[in-house]
Amino acid sequence: MQDSDTISRSDDVVSREVGGETVLLDLGQGTYYGLNAVGGRIWEFLEGGDRTIGEIIALLTDEFDVTVADAEADLRALLTELEANALVKRAV
């Protein structure tokens, strides 16, 4: 997973923020995923178009009190899980 890789939401996912958390429903599989506040914000960053991993890291460090290394580690962990569940698409 490189900083230049492009991430986008899967077309088959609908999301809704409820009670400060984001719930994702995979319409294809009928399964649900919950994102915490930071995960929900990352999901929001992907609204309306693609983002590179580098762009998302920059947005996270601008908005949250977090180091680049921590933001990168958290983002990679989340994207790995979302990609494994086909909730996001990654273009190299």
Add this chain to the structure above:
Amino acid sequence: MKPASSFVLLAPGPQRDLATDPYDRWLSPDDTVIAEFYRHAGDFLLRFPEQADFFITRDLRDIRCSPAPDMDEASLQSLFENSVRPVLSNHAGSLNLHGSAVNIEGRALAVMGYSRRGKSTLAGALAMRGLPLLTEDVLAISRTEDRHMVTPQRASLRVFEDSAAFLLGRPERPQSESEKRDIASGAIPVASAPVPLGAMCILGPGETEELSISPMRQSDILAEIMQHSFILDVEDKAALRSHFERLARLAEAVPCYALDYPRDFAQFSETVDTIAAYFQTEWAADAGQ
């Protein structure tokens, strides 16, 4: 799109093998097939194994039922009211969930959970304490400007034999563990008017020694109540998105509790009293404010 409110009864006959695989199925906790959903020449076919096939046109306006031999009319009507009608109604934009409800202090307490977790038995036990039964199996929820209302459904309660014996205060007879029986509507108080939905409870598996009533987070509520929905076409993404939004609004507006207790008839009366008192106290206090 307004679904038909009744069905045309065809001649009974055995269910034929179909050339295609179902696009969806409902399974019981032990993986028994409860219903299968097929596409049939552009329309829908809902098959309830060894019970009936319902042929439904794409516009939901024409429903024909081909019953299996030996299915009586009352069972067919129950199948239609408790399974087919809510599925079609949800597809047309309504909100029906699988669950029971009683009226406590002018509000509906809804009980949801997987099959055989005791929804009907708990609702029946609450009703036997004078809290009128709103519905046994289908929560028909309508949204007004500021509230979600629950409309009473047919006045009936279907429970397993041991639950029926407990509710009616009669000694247990040799019981069937796989078949439910109807408790006559005259034996339980039933509600006749819609009331606002006050709270939802999700029944746990009963692997506990103590009663617990714990508030749930809204995100967990949304994920949970989606599992107790009636969905006709899991491949119709527009309809699913709309349904998801209706459920999200419900999760935001109505509190929901994880409810669990030991499934032991020796303790059940006390458990039911505690559950009733919990919500009576909470809602009576709200009414006094």
